[in-house]
Amino acid sequence: MESRLFLFNTLSRSKEVFEPISPPFVGLYVCGPTVYGDPHLGHARPAVSFDLVFRYLQHLGYKVRYVRNITDVGHLEHDLDEGEDKIAKKARLEQLEPMEVAQYYADRYFIFMDALNVKRPSIEPRASGHIIEQIEFIKKIIEAGFAYEVNGSVYFDIEKYSRKFSYGKLSGRVLEDLMTNTRELEGQDEKRNPADFALWKRAQPEHIMRWPSPWSDGFPGWHIECSAMGARYLGEYFDIHGGGMDLLFPHHESEIAQNQSALGHESVKYWMHNNMVTINGQKMGKSLGNFITLDEFFTGSHASLAQAYSPMTIRFFILQAHYRSTLDFSNEALQAAEKGLKRLFAAIGVLEKLQASETGTGHPQSNEIKKLKDACYEAMNDDFNSPMVIASLFEGVRIINSVNDKKESITAEDLETLKKIFNTFVFDILGLKNELSGDNSECIKGLMELVLRIRQSSREKKDWGTSDQIRDTLSELQITVKDGKDGSTWELGK
RNA sequence: GGUAUCGUGGCCGAGUGGCUAGGCAGAGGUCUGCAAAACCUCGUACAGCGGUUCGACUCCGCUCGAUACCUCCA
Numbered sequence: 001m002e003s004r005l006f007l008f009n010t011l012s013r014s015k016e017v018f019e020p021i022s023p024p025f026v027g028l029y030v031c032g033p034t035v036y037g038d039p040h041l042g043h044a045r046p047a048v049s050f051d052l053v054f055r056y057l058q059h060l061g062y063k064v065r066y067v068r069n070i071t072d073v074g075h076l077e078h079d080l081d082e083g084e085d086k087i088a089k090k091a092r093l094e095q096l097e098p099m100e101v102a103q104y105y106a107d108r109y110f111i112f113m114d115a116l117n118v119k120r121p122s123i124e125p126r127a128s129g130h131i132i133e134q135i136e137f138i139k140k141i142i143e144a145g146f147a148y149e150v151n152g153s154v155y156f157d158i159e160k161y162s163r164k165f166s167y168g169k170l171s172g173r174v175l176e177d178l179m180t181n182t183r184e185l186e187g188q189d190e191k192r193n194p195a196d197f198a199l200w201k202r203a204q205p206e207h208i209m210r211w212p213s214p215w216s217d218g219f220p221g222w223h224i225e226c227s228a229m230g231a232r233y234l235g236e237y238f239d240i241h242g243g244g245m246d247l248l249f250p251h252h253e254s255e256i257a258q259n260q261s262a263l264g265h266e267s268v269k270y271w272m273h274n275n276m277v278t279i280n281g282q283k284m285g286k287s288l289g290n291f292i293t294l295d296e297f298f299t300g301s302h303a304s305l306a307q308a309y310s311p312m313t314i315r316f317f318i319l320q321a322h323y324r325s326t327l328d329f330s331n332e333a334l335q336a337a338e339k340g341l342k343r344l345f346a347a348i349g350v351l352e353k354l355q356a357s358e359t360g361t362g363h364p365q366s367n368e369i370k371k372l373k374d375a376c377y378e379a380m381n382d383d384f385n386s387p388m389v390i391a392s393l394f395e396g397v398r399i400i401n402s403v404n405d406k407k408e409s410i411t412a413e414d415l416e417t418l419k420k421i422f423n424t425f426v427f428d429i430l431g432l433k434n435e436l437s438g439d440n441s442e443c444i445k446g447l448m449e450l451v452l453r454i455r456q457s458s459r460e461k462k463d464w465g466t467s468d469q470i471r472d473t474l475s476e477l478q479i480t481v482k483d484g485k486d487g488s489t490w491e492l493g494k
Numbered sequence: 495g496g497u498a499u500c501g502u503g504g505c506c507g508a509g510u511g512g513c514u515a516g517g518c519a520g521a522g523g524u525c526u527g528c529a530a531a532a533c534c535u536c537g538u539a540c541a542g543c544g545g546u547u548c549g550a551c552u553c554c555g556c557u558c559g560a561u562a563c564c565u566c567c568a
Contacts, residue, residue: 013498033568046568086566171563172497222566244568249497251567275499276562286567320517321507326500326561333506336518343517346531379508387508391516401532405525464527471529482531489531 027238035105072102140262152202152216171249356412
């Protein structure tokens with residue numbers, strides 16, 4: 001590909017040409033889940049969005065090391081709740097070891113991400129496994145003079161940092177506003193400034209997740225894990241850091257400050273943020289309690305779901321919107337995605353059997369097919385515009401069906417191009433797969449051939465009763481029969 | 495209050511200073527024993543008000559509205 005990849009850098013709020021720091025290698029870090037609950041649709045969005053990035057970069061020939069962390073410590077429930085973190089709280093409620101909770105939900109996360117055909121990242125480090133790295137990182141920040149210790153806890157000194165650097169450059173925040181607008185919370189008296197954030201928190205006696213450190217037995221602050229693990233696995237300077245838009249502030253802003261302080265420079269070249277999934281126009285999130293888990297989507301077991309939606313429907317639904325737009329959930333929208341996806345795969349089934357005709361008879365779509373390929377690449381190169389890719393693919397669907405209906409013809413060369421486009425973009429890049437083709441054994445194929453031959457002979461005798469009975473019975477078995485000009489075909493699914 | 499994003503036809507959702515997004519739903523037609531599928535045609539959508547321009551849905555300003563972040567959240 002001679003055309004260049006552009007991506008939207010949150011830092012500059014503009015599309016920039018993607019130029020890796022040391023090609024062909026690319027370092028990609030994405031904030032993963034905090035494993036204290038079942039994954040919901042909101043978790044699927046960044047996973048799928050950055051899976052698309054991962055897949056496309058690989059397609060372009062880059063050697064990508066993709067790191068996505070698992071947060072299993074350190075998220076404070078509130079600053080004022082005496083340092084009980086999310087994992088620990090859940091553990092006490094369920095009478096489980098904190099690590100048992102983390103393990104359970106991490107496993108659940110992997111299961112659902114696998115179902116969504118999200119590729120496993122190269123490395124999935126856990127915060128709890130990198131306490132030493134985090135302590136070392138904090139030490140460097142203290143040595144640089146941008147953190148202070150109070151009663152065994154360590155805080156980042158924003159006021160001091162701001163004298164030399166800009167805290168707020170990523171999120172467009174102004175320090176004075178932060179100072180005045182930060183809510184007054186109890187239990188913050190240790191901080192010199194309300195905007196300061198914790199790097200290390202001393203654990204209260206009842207707190208069960210704790211590790212020794214030079215300052216106290218305690219646990220790391222929320223933002224430090226990404227700084228430490230990013231540097232550990234991708235180096236002090238790497239290409240892309242991604243995550244949800246809700247992490248922009250304070251999480252990523254603080255991460256920049258930590259790295260600048262400890263390393264003397266920033267670590268990330270391109271910041272990418274996916275937008276939120278909304279439900280009734282509102283963000284779907286843990287705190288609002290309006291989330292629908294992926295398990296509920298796959299089984300249809302949620303009051304606001306009209307039916308179950310398959311993993312690929314969810315994936316397709318996500319990919320039909322650009323990653324930087326909000327995506328509004330509704331049954332109508334999901335059903336539309338389901339039908340569209342089915343149409344796409346039906347066409348792919350047809351494409352495999354499509355015959356090329358002799359050249360020379362005028363193939364009006366020949367030029368169109370080349371344009372289609374270019375359009376797909378242009379869309380991906382323009383900040384991973386998957387909806388545009390999908391729109392182009394549906395142009396291809398139209399061509400495939402028209403050729404199948406003998407309304408258009410296609411040369412062998414164009415047919416190859418078309419197959420290549422679909423294989424590359426549908427399967428490799430968009431990461432979709434046909435959920436209905438799993439049961440396509442030789443045995444079934446043979447049986448279906450037999451059944452359809454019997455039905456054909458009854459049709460020839462105009463024995464519509466028998467012919468319709470066969471079709472209806474097959475339909476009950478989730479097999480659809482389509483009568484075409486050159487005989488009948490069948491496919492799984494209604 | 496501050497910061498940012500956005501407001502597109504029945505629904506979802508792209509995009510652009512003048513030329514078709516696409517999907518789903520709907521209407522009509524072709525095909526067909528019926529059905530399904532497929533194909534063709536169609537609806538003159540860009541929050542409102544000004545401004546720039548030969549021309550704006552697209553640029554600028556204002557108004558209204560929505561959302562996100564400012565506290566844990568993907």
